[in-house]
Amino acid sequence: MTTDFLTLLARLPGSYAGPTRAETGPYAVVGSGEGTLAAQLAQTLPGVRGNFTRTGTQFVLFSPDAQDAARTYAELAEVAGAGVRRIGTGGQAADLDVLVPGGTLATYHFAQALAYGTGHAEDAQAADMLLADLARRCSPEVGEGENPARVLAWSLWGRSPLLIAGEGSEALSHAWQHLLARVGKTLGVPVLGDALPFVTGAFEAQHERGDGRVALVLGDLDPALGVAQEVLESRIDEVIAVPVPGETGSAYAGGLALWYLGAWVAAYLAERYGQPAEDSPVLARAQAVLAGEGDGEQLGGSEGSGRRPRRTPDDLDPDDLESGARGEDEEDSGDEEWDED
Known part of the structure; x- marks a missing residue:
């Protein structure tokens, strides 16, 4: 139910409960599966590279x-x-820290880890x-006109938004595409x-393609993004700026906050469409197959097909691990170049 997801969202801030000690630098990070998006967002942290390192600590x-x-x-x-x-x-326990x-x-x-x-x-x-x-500002108890996530969800209802971010912030476009879907x-x-x-060419041959279309400009404007927004305003129905929510000097904090706002907006969109905000049963079955836990039958989905619950393998001993969660319940992998420190 969407209500359950909204409850998880409301409890998310401060819920990280994993290790907080710093490892030995320099640092590099790669992500696969549900770790891909976080690896992209965290590259805004000073000194964190999005590839490989020969010294220091490699996060996977x-x-x-x-x-x-x-x-x-x-x-x-x-x-x-x-x-x-x-x-x-x-x-597998041997593959987890x-x-x-x-x-x-x-x-x-x-x-946060x-x-x-x-x-x-x-x-x-x-x-x-x-x-x-x-x-506090996006919770279901906040009135319709005062809740920024509900207001934005209403603007996106019935539309397929273009998602635009500034140079070096493409992870935000990826994040919002992922959350909206x-x-x-x-x-x-x-x-x-x-x-x-x-923006200067996409609608020139078919101007009607811009009718009714909306674009979200994610994050703070740089000069090039400002010009792109100005051009786009003459070609489509609506352009909505979605700046970093709140004051911060941390690019990482601002990026994670924009991701979190996207999750609220997506949840309220699901509510408007009468759809569950939770994962599709097809996604759960596909992930289970890729993890070696299923046979792949009916991956296309059918009415009445149940969701395969996420589970920990029998050989995973929680005592061997450092827990990184208090209980809250993405997809893509890429090959990065090997860079030498």
Whole structure:
């Protein structure tokens, strides 16, 4: 039920309960499965690289459906000489150092584990402060016109928004596309790379394609993004700026807060459409198959098909792990270049 997801959202700020000690630098991070998005967002932390390191600490974020790739990443880093910190939502005990909860909100726990593990405790705490403020302003008890997430969800209802972010912030477009689809059951179209060639050409041959379309400009405006917004305003129905919610000097905290706002907006969109904000049964079955826990039958989905519950393998001993969650219940993997420190 959407109500259950909203409850989880409201409880999310400050719920990270994993290790807070800093590992040895320098730091690099790669992600697979549900760890992909957090790995992208956390690259705004100073000194955290989004690839591999031969010294210091290599963080590998993953979920059981992408464990083979994560295992390969870890082995490569170990052979190169880096210490490896494996953070996952499940899998074999030998492949885990920190266990975090799976599901849509795993991004928060992955990201906070990285922030603390890379010595950025102040950024992690700043993020929790922004998230706590958003939770107060976006909770279901807040009136329709005073709730920023409900207002934005109403603007997106019945539309497929373009998602645009500034240079170096493309993870925000990915994050909102992911949340709108997974939670809000809505298509969002990310504009990747330089937005100017897109906005100046995409609607020239078919101007009617811009009718009724909305664009979300995510994060703070840089000069190029400001020009792109100005051009876009003459080509589509509505352009909505979605700045960092709150005051912060931390790019990481601001990015995580924008992700959290996207989760609230997506949940209220699901509510408007009469759809569950929880994962589709098809996603749960597909993830189970990729994790080696299912046979893949009826992956296309059918009415009445039940959801396969997320579970911990029998050989996973919680006592061998550092818990990274108090109980809250993404997808893509990429090959990064090997860079030498």
